[in-house]
Amino acid sequence: MISFSLNPDAQNRIRSAELAEAVAEFESRGGQILQGECFTGNPIPPKRRDWIDPDTVLKRRTRALSAAERGRLQRRTRVV
Template sequence: MISNHLNLVEQQRQHADSISERTAQFLAAGGTIFLGESPAINPPPSKRSTKIDPETILKRRKPPITAAERKALRKLAEAL
């Protein structure tokens, strides 16, 4: 425990000593401590769904008009 507040450290010392005693008793009774693999810090992202909703395809934006279409529209507007 690292703390700038010594009072907090001293308050928790009873718990730390108790844990140390119980760990020593466990090991003296023949217990073993198993150190497993630590979990990943960042879990892998969830799998993307393969389902395609037909309604979302219809809601997609239309492609913008091309330069040739833009020129044709300008000519039509000038003719009016």
């Protein structure tokens, strides 16, 4: 099968030549190109609140006992 489309390198060369011509024409008319800030793509995380809601603190789950803590607790109960 014969493909009449250009390979990506040739397409890029043609497109960059068109862009270079457009930039040269823009600058010849007195246009100025300004370099802006770089876009990082990372959104700024939401700001955290300065205060803590007391109701939320009371609703938090206590963390589960570890195996070592359970063993210590069992040993203490055996002694009593």
